[in-house]
Amino acid sequence: xxxxxxxxxxxxxxxxxxxxxxxxxxxxxxxxxxxxxxxxxxxxxxxxxxxxxxxxxxxxxxxxxxxxxxxxxxxxxxxxxxxxxxxxxxxxxxxxxxxxxxxxxxxxxxxxxxxxxxxxxxxxxxxxxxxxxxxxxxxxxxxxxxxxxxxxxxxxxxxxxxxxxxxxxxxxxxxxxxxxxxxxxxxxxxxxxxxxxxxxxxxxxxxxxxxxxxxxxxxxxxxxxxxxxxxxxxxxxxxxxxxxxxxxxxxxxxxxxx
Numbered sequence: 001x002x003x004x005x006x007x008x009x010x011x012x013x014x015x016x017x018x019x020x021x022x023x024x025x026x027x028x029x030x031x032x033x034x035x036x037x038x039x040x041x042x043x044x045x046x047x048x049x050x051x052x053x054x055x056x057x058x059x060x061x062x063x064x065x066x067x068x069x070x071x072x073x074x075x076x077x078x079x080x081x082x083x084x085x086x087x088x089x090x091x092x093x094x095x096x097x098x099x100x101x102x103x104x105x106x107x108x109x110x111x112x113x114x115x116x117x118x119x120x121x122x123x124x125x126x127x128x129x130x131x132x133x134x135x136x137x138x139x140x141x142x143x144x145x146x147x148x149x150x151x152x153x154x155x156x157x158x159x160x161x162x163x164x165x166x167x168x169x170x171x172x173x174x175x176x177x178x179x180x181x182x183x184x185x186x187x188x189x190x191x192x193x194x195x196x197x198x199x200x201x202x203x204x205x206x207x208x209x210x211x212x213x214x215x216x217x218x219x220x221x222x223x224x225x226x227x228x229x230x231x232x233x234x235x236x237x238x239x240x241x242x243x244x245x246x247x248x249x250x251x252x253x254x255x256x257x258x
Contacts, residue, residue: 004064006130007077008137014070016115016128017137024049025058027067040067077136086112086131087143094147100156117149124153 097103117126
């Protein structure tokens with residue numbers, strides 16, 4: 001029934017789907033009574049893929065499990081499989097997985113099973129993704145180079161060689177320091193008393209509210225040009241000054257020449 005429900009393109013992908021049910025198949029080719037023979041033999045396995053019973057021919061299961069039926073599904077699947085949905089989900093999980101166990105767990109949460117094949121040394125030489133949502137079985141290399149067996153093996157068996165998404169491996173962004181403005185040594189050398197006397201205007205020269213400067217030299221050092229016309233206090237009149245001087249000369253009287 002697996003051969004009828006799922007779409008796959010190789011015998012390896014077909015076996016990956018069968019392994020979820022502890023079943024494996026092998027192709028058999030030969031000649032029987034002078035006739036060429038191509039068939040499939042199925043095996044019951046344990047959780048580690050080891051055979052635990054006598055193998056049996058595909059004919060005992062039915063035509064849907066025969067070599068002819070499975071080969072025909074290879075051809076039909078080529079035009080029907082869309083790898084994009086599965087690739088998006090696997091890429092998202094791979095980017096966030098911390099290790100292989102976490103990778104498998106996260107994939108199951110997305111309704112995807114993954115089957116690894118190992119060498120005797122423990123190296124991953126094959127990886128197949130079974131997407132139960134799209135009913136497709138895909139070798140990692142079909143999704144892209146970054147999902148191939150070699151890439152997955154490097155990602156989880158040699159983590160020091162592969163950049164992992166964590167803050168320690170992120171290149172820090174260096175922000176240049178702000179330029180400091182030169183200090184006004186004159187203003188800092190003044191005592192608090194001198195500063196108060198300098199900034200406090202006299203009664204006759206007090207400025208009107210709202211016309212103080214807001215420059216960096218002080219809050220009340222300068223007034224805006226022209227605003228002194230509105231200041232209270234004594235003003236200078238040339239005519240009045242000339243009249244005052246003439247009156248002073250009359251009081252003194254004429255000078256006598258000797």
